[in-house]
Amino acid sequence: xxxxxxxxxxxxxxxxxxxxxxxxxxxxxxxxxxxxxxxxxxxxxxxxxxxxxxxxxxxxxxxxxxxxxxxxxxxxxxxxxxxxxxxxxxxxxxxxxxxxxxxxxxxxxxxxx
Amino acid sequence: xxxxxxxxxxxxxxxxxxxxxxxxxxxxxxxxxxxxxxxxxxxxxxxxxxxxxxxxxxxxxxxxxxxxxxxxxxxxxxxxxxxxxxxxxxxxxxxxxxxxxxxxxxxxxxxxxxxxxxxxxxxxxxxxxxxxxxxxxxxxxxxxxxxxxxxxxxxxxxxxxxxxxxxxxxxxxxxxxxxxxxxxxxxxxxxxxxxxxxxxxxxxxxxxxxxxxxxxxxxxxxxxxxxxxxxxxxxxxxxxxxxxxxxxxxxxxxxxxxxxxxxxxxxxxxxxxxxxxxxxxxxxxxxxxxxxxxxxxxxxxxxxxxxxxxxxxxxxxxxxxxxxxxxxxxxxxxxxxxxxxxxxxxxxxxxxxxxxxxxxxxxxxxxxxxxxxxxxxxxxxxxxxx
Amino acid sequence: xxxxxxxxxxxxxxxxxxxxxxxxxxxxxxxxxxxxxxxxxxxxxxxxxxxxxxxxxxxxxxxxxxxxxxxxxxxxxxxxxxxxxxxxxxxxxxxxxxxxxxxxxxxxxxx
Numbered sequence: 001x002x003x004x005x006x007x008x009x010x011x012x013x014x015x016x017x018x019x020x021x022x023x024x025x026x027x028x029x030x031x032x033x034x035x036x037x038x039x040x041x042x043x044x045x046x047x048x049x050x051x052x053x054x055x056x057x058x059x060x061x062x063x064x065x066x067x068x069x070x071x072x073x074x075x076x077x078x079x080x081x082x083x084x085x086x087x088x089x090x091x092x093x094x095x096x097x098x099x100x101x102x103x104x105x106x107x108x109x110x111x112x113x
Numbered sequence: 114x115x116x117x118x119x120x121x122x123x124x125x126x127x128x129x130x131x132x133x134x135x136x137x138x139x140x141x142x143x144x145x146x147x148x149x150x151x152x153x154x155x156x157x158x159x160x161x162x163x164x165x166x167x168x169x170x171x172x173x174x175x176x177x178x179x180x181x182x183x184x185x186x187x188x189x190x191x192x193x194x195x196x197x198x199x200x201x202x203x204x205x206x207x208x209x210x211x212x213x214x215x216x217x218x219x220x221x222x223x224x225x226x227x228x229x230x231x232x233x234x235x236x237x238x239x240x241x242x243x244x245x246x247x248x249x250x251x252x253x254x255x256x257x258x259x260x261x262x263x264x265x266x267x268x269x270x271x272x273x274x275x276x277x278x279x280x281x282x283x284x285x286x287x288x289x290x291x292x293x294x295x296x297x298x299x300x301x302x303x304x305x306x307x308x309x310x311x312x313x314x315x316x317x318x319x320x321x322x323x324x325x326x327x328x329x330x331x332x333x334x335x336x337x338x339x340x341x342x343x344x345x346x347x348x349x350x351x352x353x354x355x356x357x358x359x360x361x362x363x364x365x366x367x368x369x370x371x372x373x374x375x376x377x378x379x380x381x382x383x384x385x386x387x388x389x390x391x392x393x394x395x396x397x398x399x400x401x402x403x404x405x406x407x408x409x410x411x412x413x414x415x416x417x418x419x420x421x422x423x424x425x426x427x428x429x430x431x432x433x434x435x436x437x438x439x440x441x442x443x444x445x446x447x448x449x450x451x452x453x454x455x456x457x458x459x460x461x462x463x464x465x466x467x468x469x470x471x472x473x474x475x476x477x478x479x480x481x482x483x484x485x486x487x488x489x490x491x492x493x494x495x496x497x498x499x
Numbered sequence: 500x501x502x503x504x505x506x507x508x509x510x511x512x513x514x515x516x517x518x519x520x521x522x523x524x525x526x527x528x529x530x531x532x533x534x535x536x537x538x539x540x541x542x543x544x545x546x547x548x549x550x551x552x553x554x555x556x557x558x559x560x561x562x563x564x565x566x567x568x569x570x571x572x573x574x575x576x577x578x579x580x581x582x583x584x585x586x587x588x589x590x591x592x593x594x595x596x597x598x599x600x601x602x603x604x605x606x607x608x609x610x
Contacts, residue, residue, distance in 0.1 A: 022495065034344065036340045037343065049353065053195070151583055160514045164553065165558065392526035394600060405600060406600055
């Protein structure tokens with residue numbers, strides 16, 4: 001009986017390895033990448049090197065992805081507020097790059113936690 | 114692929130090479146078994162593993178291939194959304210309907226030609242890699258098997274996860290279900306052994322070259338910008354950065370037809386598995402009405418896959434689940450192939466030689482290790498996101 | 500077919516594809532009946548096809564997912580040969596095989 005339960009016990013132990021800090025780390029890494037991707041799209045759009053349909057859709061998709069990250073970072077009010085302001089406005093590439101940089105210290109602190 | 118490149122530069126290239134050789138070995142073996150025994154892979158699986166273990170393999174294969182099909186339908190819908198600006202949900206339904214009509218109305222040769230030729234737009238990624246003049250010496254360095262030194266424990270686990278994920282992505286079992294079924298249906302015999310070898314090596318090789326180009330582009334263009342692509346649409350910036358609007362358009366079209374063609378393959382692979390296991394008539398060259406249970410099977414697969422997409426799960430998330438579930442099923446799918454491949458009762462003078470046997474069993478050991486490590490690594494790294 | 504070891508018979512027939520007289524796929528050999536004759540030699544006496552056999556081949560929790568209870572018994576005399584598939588002497592409908600498929604073929608297509 002014990003032998004049969006062992007694989008399940010191991011799996012439960014592995015599942016519980018994802019702590020709140022890990023979830024927040026995952027959210028901030030995801031947010032930084034999505035913001036950087038969005039910034040790249042805005043750069044290409046400003047240079048006339050991307051179709052308007054593509055750019056419009058990528059903006060909306062980025063905002064959707066950031067909504068999930070914002071919810072995971074509800075315990076980090078500064079980060080959540082930064083993400084919310086990006087989603088509510090039409091930031092350009094420079095503003096997006098600054099925002100991605102501003103989240104870096106949080107990512108570093110969660111990684112070492 | 115892109116996430117592996119942006120996070121670990123070129124240091125996982127060697128894994129793609131190793132996995133490609135593996136899929137070439139098993140693909141060639143499955144084609145040879147089909148030619149000599151006139152039996153497709155799932156018949157071989159049932160005969161060698163028996164009813165119970167064979168049924169378990171079938172269920173596992175169906176789950177992983179169905180999730181893969183769903184990820185591909187979601188991917189097609191996303192690409193169409195980026196091209197048209199229409200609703201994702203509507204496009205998922207439209208994409209599924211078009212894929213169903215493709216199989217139902219078009220002769221299979223036309224499906225292969227349409228999706229195959231138009232999928233060649235993906236070559237724009239190869240052209241983009243040449244255009245950005247990457248550091249070829251660093252790329253060459255990435256081809257050497259390595260475990261990079263000085264990585265944190267978190268990065269080491271991430272490296273391990275992406276290595277396993279790349280092995281799974283290159284060696285997806287549905288490719289062999291599809292390939293061996295095609296060989297049987299095309300009436301392959303011992304005279305086609307050479308054709309089988311060329312098709313296996315070239316087909317798998319070219320696909321992997323493209324995968325390596327995607328990884329290198331991501332390492333060069335995304336890594337330095339702190340991008341680990343979270344959105345499928347970001348990937349088309351790889352040809353977009355050097356070629357502008359034309360690069361984005363060709364990249365999107367290439368992805369549309371490559372992913373669409375893959376969705377058809379995965380759907381039919383599911384139907385092949387079910388029909389071959391239970392002894393129902395099957396065949397992509399026959400009219401749908403001549404193979405009613407096969408037709409019903411692939412229709413059900415498309416409907417179920419669409420259902421999964423409509424739950425709102427992201428295609429990238431589905432792709433993660435598909436990759437992990439596929440590697441877990443691999444050992445059971447490939448073992449019967451190895452056993453029949455060396456069996457002279459079926460294979461006569463075309464049984465595995467020393468090289469095929471040695472490589473086959475070596476890769477089998479690698480697959481077993483990867484299968485055991487896959488789920489723990491997925492959980493510990495949160496699917497490579499930590 | 501006869502063999503000294505019953506496992507050879509099982510290996511030669513069980514879980515192989517069935518092809519009827521016209522070469523059409525008509526099921527899988529789900530189990531076999533054997534009898535031990537003179538001098539201890541085993542002989543295959545019948546093939547068993549259908550979901551009625553599955554319960555003895557796999558755990559209940561797995562087979563409970565699958566529909567159907569019928570078993571079709573094919574006498575050894577109706578078996579032409581075995582190799583990588585088992586070939587039969589008669590057409591599938593004469594032996595009661597692939598009934599669901601034939602019903603659908605009559606409804607939607609040709610044989």
